[in-house]
Amino acid sequence: MPEESIEHIDFNKLNKKSISAPLVEHIYTADPSAHYFNGKIYIYPSHDIDAGEAFDDLGSHFAMEDYHVISMDTIKSKAVDNGIALHVNDVPWAERQMWAPDANEKDGKFYLFFPAKDFEGVFKIGVAVSDLPTGPFKAQPNPIKNSFSIDPAVFKDDDNSYYMYFGGLWGGQLQRWNKGVFNADQPESPTAFIPQPNEAALLPYVAKMRDDLLEFDEAPKPVEILDENGNLLLSGDNDRRFFEAAWLHKHDGNYYFSYSTGDTHFICYAIGDNPYGPFTYKGRILNPVVGWTSHHSVCDIGGKTYLFYHDSSLSKGVTHLRCIKIAEIKYREDGSIITLNPYGDF
């Protein structure tokens, strides 16, 4: 939801109409990546703080320093904060901005995947490992080789292969990478090197993970998102093109790639028949929330599908002080998703 409309919002009324209350209120949380491990719900969010950084279009005000894992026994249970799971000071290669993480499990070990800026100010993606889903996690000494940009999401397929999806525009630096090389000369403008409106939009990336989940098993490949005619979405198609917050889930044998459109604030989805895509755009999962960013995950729990998302309602609209929420998603017979309005008819 655009900044300028925030000051006119009656937050009491909006909160009454909201399809979810914040899951936790004692800290600010965002970008919830939810998983169901061993019969319990674990949410891996960003931990928002106000570090006093000035607001800009590169997201400098998102100056997060650590991660907390939130757990729930059931979808209706109280959400429990399990304390600090990883702090930037304990990541040898990272300097700042612990943005949206994800996690996954393999052979009884838990892996936290997270983006952060290195000491050159370049976003990379790291891995940290724990014996427990709640951490504490021990970071690898270096970021994943050939990783770049932000918002990792690691999907486990039915054949036990794991794939990481990632990328984000503007402050997420995706536009500054060309054939694996970072353009360090570029001016620090969020829109430098964004293709022209009539050119194909920048794409997120996917890479299969190595068996130990600590490195990529292959060079990252672009994830194509096509329109109804089989053409790549265009850069000027701001209501539909990828911006950030990649996620992959499966439903009835199909692969659903979902993401945020960033400056137009939608969570959209596209469907494909394999983890690499291409994916064909199908529609919106979530209409704009209060706050500039929108970021989500999708998780099946007890035979139902849930959207974990965030908004800035807890801070009455402060962009970088968000709260995680949850709502059920419903599919139509044809596999399409019924769009959620985060505040009903507000």
Ligand code: FUB
């Ligand atoms: O939380 C920081 C950034 O904001 C995330 O990495 C983006 O997806 C957006 O939610």
